[in-house]
Amino acid sequence: xxxxxxxxxxxxxxxxxxxxxxxxxxxxxxxxxxxxxxxxxxxxxxxxxxxxxxxxxxxxxxxxxxxxxxxxxxxxxxxxxxxxxxxxxxxxxxxxxxxxxxxxxxxxxxxxxxxxxxxxxxxxxxxxxxxxxxxxxxxxxxxxxxxxxxxxxxxxxxxxxxxxxxxxxxxxxxxxxxxxxxxxxxxxxxxxxxxxxxxxxxxxxxxxxxxxxxxxxxxxxxxxxxxxxxxxxxxxxxxxxxxxxxxxxxxxxxxxxxxxxxxxxxxxxxxxxxxxxxxxxxxxxxxxxxxxxxxxxxxxxxxxxxxxxxxxxxxxxxxxxxxxxxxxxxxxxxxxxxxxxxxxxxxxxxxxxxxxxxxxxxxxxxxxxxxxxxxxxxxxxxxxxxxxxxxxxxxxxxxxxxxxxxxxxxxxxxxxxxxxxxxxxxxxxxxxxxxxxxxxxxxxxxxxxxxxxxxxxxxxxxxxxxxxxxxxxxxxxxxxxxxxxxxxxxxxxxxxxxxxxxxxxxxxxxxxxxxxxxxxxxxxxxxxxxxxxxxxxxxxxxxxxxxxxxxxxxxxxxxxxxxxxxxxxxxxxxxxxxxxxxxxxxxxxxxxxxxxxxxxxxxxxxxxxxxxxxxxxxxxxxxxxxxxxxxxxxxxxxxxxxxxxxxxxx
Numbered sequence: 051x052x053x054x055x056x057x058x059x060x061x062x063x064x065x066x067x068x069x070x071x072x073x074x075x076x077x078x079x080x081x082x083x084x085x086x087x088x089x090x091x092x093x094x095x096x097x098x099x100x101x102x103x104x105x106x107x108x109x110x111x112x113x114x115x116x117x118x119x120x121x122x123x124x125x126x127x128x129x130x131x132x133x134x135x136x137x138x139x140x141x142x143x144x145x146x147x148x149x150x151x152x153x154x155x156x157x158x159x160x161x162x163x164x165x166x167x168x169x170x171x172x173x174x175x176x177x178x179x180x181x182x183x184x185x186x187x188x189x190x191x192x193x194x195x196x197x198x199x200x201x202x203x204x205x206x207x208x209x210x211x212x213x214x215x216x217x218x219x220x221x222x223x224x225x226x227x228x229x230x231x232x233x234x235x236x237x238x239x240x241x242x243x244x245x246x247x248x249x250x251x252x253x254x255x256x257x258x259x260x261x262x263x264x265x266x267x268x269x270x271x272x273x274x275x276x277x278x279x280x281x282x283x284x285x286x287x288x289x290x291x292x293x294x295x296x297x298x299x300x301x302x303x304x305x306x307x308x309x310x311x312x313x314x315x316x317x318x319x320x321x322x323x324x325x326x327x328x329x330x331x332x333x334x335x336x337x338x339x340x341x342x343x344x345x346x347x348x349x350x351x352x353x354x355x356x357x358x359x360x361x362x363x364x365x366x367x368x369x370x371x372x373x374x375x376x377x378x379x380x381x382x383x384x385x386x387x388x389x390x391x392x393x394x395x396x397x398x399x400x401x402x403x404x405x406x407x408x409x410x411x412x413x414x415x416x417x418x419x420x421x422x423x424x425x426x427x428x429x430x431x432x433x434x435x436x437x438x439x440x441x442x443x444x445x446x447x448x449x450x451x452x453x454x455x456x457x458x459x460x461x462x463x464x465x466x467x468x469x470x471x472x473x474x475x476x477x478x479x480x481x482x483x484x485x486x487x488x489x490x491x492x493x494x495x496x497x498x499x500x501x502x503x504x505x506x507x508x509x510x511x512x513x514x515x516x517x518x519x520x521x522x523x524x525x526x527x528x529x530x531x532x533x534x535x536x537x538x539x540x541x542x543x544x545x546x547x548x549x550x551x552x553x554x555x556x557x558x559x560x561x562x563x564x565x566x567x568x569x570x571x572x573x574x575x576x577x578x579x580x581x582x583x584x585x586x587x588x589x590x591x592x593x594x595x596x597x598x599x600x601x602x603x604x605x606x607x608x609x610x611x612x613x614x615x616x617x618x619x620x621x622x623x624x625x626x627x628x629x630x631x632x633x634x635x636x637x638x639x640x641x642x643x644x645x646x647x648x649x650x651x652x653x654x655x656x657x658x659x660x661x662x663x664x665x666x667x668x669x670x671x672x673x674x675x676x677x678x679x680x681x682x683x684x685x686x687x688x689x690x691x692x693x694x695x696x697x698x699x700x
Contacts, residue, residue, distance in 0.1 A: 154524030164683020165393030430518030572611020629657030
C-alpha cells in the first residue's frame, strides 16, 4: 500500500458579505491535510465542470518521508525553518508551486455551491480509526494486561537506576569498550538478585547475567552472551512456547506519524524498529488509532510505557502467532471537524448528501506530488526515461519556494561545487532524500548515479515513479470525465474479480460510473478502447516514454500498472452542524477521553461560530483530502491559496 505524509494547510474563501463576520476568526485558524482512503458503488450523474471557488491555504511543514531502514532518527534532528520572512516573501516563493490543474485535478461531481471551512485547526479535529481486514474498527478501550504467569514482577521495571540503565544500554549497543557491567546489589537478598537478573534480561535483550562476590559484596554482572549477533534479538529460550510470538496492541497517538511513533517506542524498549509491524501509516497532525504488532515484547513491558510516554497510549493487548502486513487493512474511519464554516444549512445538506450518494473523484491528492517547485512526478519521469543525470539534478539543484534553511544552503553548495562532501556538511539532517543521495554519490562517485540513488530506501525511490503514474492517472480521468461525463460508456474498463475487461455496447446499461476503473500505466494492464486509450499513448509519447514498453532496465523501476476506481463513494457517512464560542474546545470525545471519563463540553445552541462534524469510512489508497475538496469546492493547492491572500498565517 502506498503511504503519504500530508502537508499542513489553512483554507479560506475570498471574503463576501456573508463571510465578513467570520473573517477574523478564520485568519486565526490553521488546517492540515493527509492521504487516506474511499469506497465505491454505482449511480449515473451529470458532469459538473465549474471551477472551484478560490480559497487560502498554508503549508506549515516540509514533507517527511518515512524511512523503514534501521538507521536511528532523533526527534530533535529537525531544525527550525529559515523561511520566517515577511508574508509577501512567502507568497512570492509559493508562486513556483503546483496548482491542482498542474496535476490534472480539475473536475467535480456535485452541483452545490462551495463554502469555507477550516480543517485541523486543532490536530484533535481530525481522528482516524483503522479498519482491519475483518472489518473491525480499531478502538482503544482497554488498558488491562493479559494475565501470564511467565511475566516478571512489576518491580522489574523500577529496580534499576537511570545510571544502571544508561550503562546497560551502552553495553547492549556496543557503544563503548566495556565487556560487562557490574551492578551492586543493595540490601542483598536472593529475591532482590532475582529481580535484577530478570530486569536486565527483559529490558536489554541480548545480555546475560551472573552473580559474583567482590570484596564481600554481591554484584550482578551483565555481559554479551553471543557477541554482536545477540544485539536486540529476543532470546528464544526466554519466550514461553504456549504464548504467541507477537504481541498485538492498539496504538493511540496524537500529533505523531506512525514511523516517528515506532522509533520512539523502539528507543524506550531498547530494540530495533524493524521488529514492529503495522498495516498502514497514519497522519501526523491528527489523533489516530491503529493496530501494531511487535515480536517477543510482553504486554507488561508495553503497558509500562503508558507511564512515561506523552501523546501515546497503548492498550487492547493480545498475543498472536503472526505479524501485521502493510496493506492488510480494509481502510480507515474518519471523524473530521470543519470549523468556522460559512455555508448555509441547505448548502451543507446538499454537499453531504452528494458525498454520501454520489461520492467524489478518486484523484491522487496534492501531497502525492510534493510541496516544492520540483514535483515528485518529474523525478519519476526522469527515472523511467533512464535519465540519471536529470534525476540527480532534480533532487539536488536549487529550487525556488519555501524550504528548510539548511536544505537551501545544501543546494547552493551543490550548485557551486558539485562536491557531495561539501554539500553534505550543510545538512544537519542526513536522513532526508538529499542527504541519502549525497552519501551515495560520496560512496560510489559521480559516474555511478544509479548505485548512489539506490542508497535511498526502496519505498522512497518507488514513490517517485508512483507519483508519475498518479500524474498520468489524474490527467486521464479528467479527460475521461470531460469527454464522456459521469456515466459508463462502451470502451470503458471495469473489473471482473481482479481482471479488467472492456464494457461492450450491449452491456453498457448494466454499469454505472461507480463500476468504471482507469489504469495506471504499466506493462501488465489494458487501456480503454475509446479516445482516452489514445490519450494515454499521446501523453507518454510527449514524455519520451513508450506505452508498449514499460519495463525498465532496473527491475525495481519496471511498472506493471494497476487499476483504480474513478469515483469513490464513502461508507458510513454522517454529519451534524454544531455551534460553539471557543475555538479551543473539542467538539467530540476521543477514545482516551472516554477511558478517562472526560465529558464532552456543553455547547451553546447559538454560538459565535458553526462547525461541520463529518464521519465517513474510506478504503486504502484514496485521499480524504479529495473527499473534503468535493464538499467545500476548494482548490487544495498551496500556490492557488497564497496568491489570493499574501498573509502567511501562523
